[in-house]
Amino acid sequence: QKEVEQDPGPLSVPEGAIVSLNCTYSNSAFQYFMWYRQYSRKGPELLMYTYSSGNKEDGRFTAQVDKSSKYISLFIRDSQPSDSATYLCAMTPNTDKLIFGTGTRLQVFP
């Protein structure tokens, strides 16, 4: 079993939809959680990071962590075609070294 599981998609939604991207994990020691966005042929860029459980909002993006269920989510409101990318979750217990999910490919069509 992988430490971090993420549905590869692709997830295809119309413009304006609310998108939910999710990861599950098995290591209860994970405390720091991140979401990266990767456009085709580019390096991943950090979107959001959170510590422990709870929600964090940044513009159209909301990151949610449920440590009791070992489940994290990224919500994108009012999705735009420019949001079309691969989204990777990442997490770590308390070190600099991250464990990544395999990424979910999102397509937002006009």
Place this chain on the structure above:
Amino acid sequence: SQTIHQWPATLVQPVGSPLSLECTVEGTSNPNLYWYRQAAGRGLQLLFYSVGIGQISSEVPQNLSASRPQDRQFILSSKKLLLSDSGFYLCAHGTGVGYGYTFGSGTRLTVV
């Protein structure tokens, strides 16, 4: 501010040829540095990481090696490339526990 440079952007190499990919970081000292490979449709595979000059940890036995000759320079090498070495190679530096990595722009390597 911290920036990370990675080159070349694309590379086509024949089987059996050597490889050298370079990564440099600016705006920080003594960074933790990482080399990842991303195969088409697959996740990020950690290849090597380094916490200081000359200190290299290998995550996966393979045809590749890494070196850190200077504090902010990280090099990925191979003496003889295999077809299976094709992929998208990413360099990254750590920005502190819980704050994630900053990635370079990547090198797309095709071994023919």
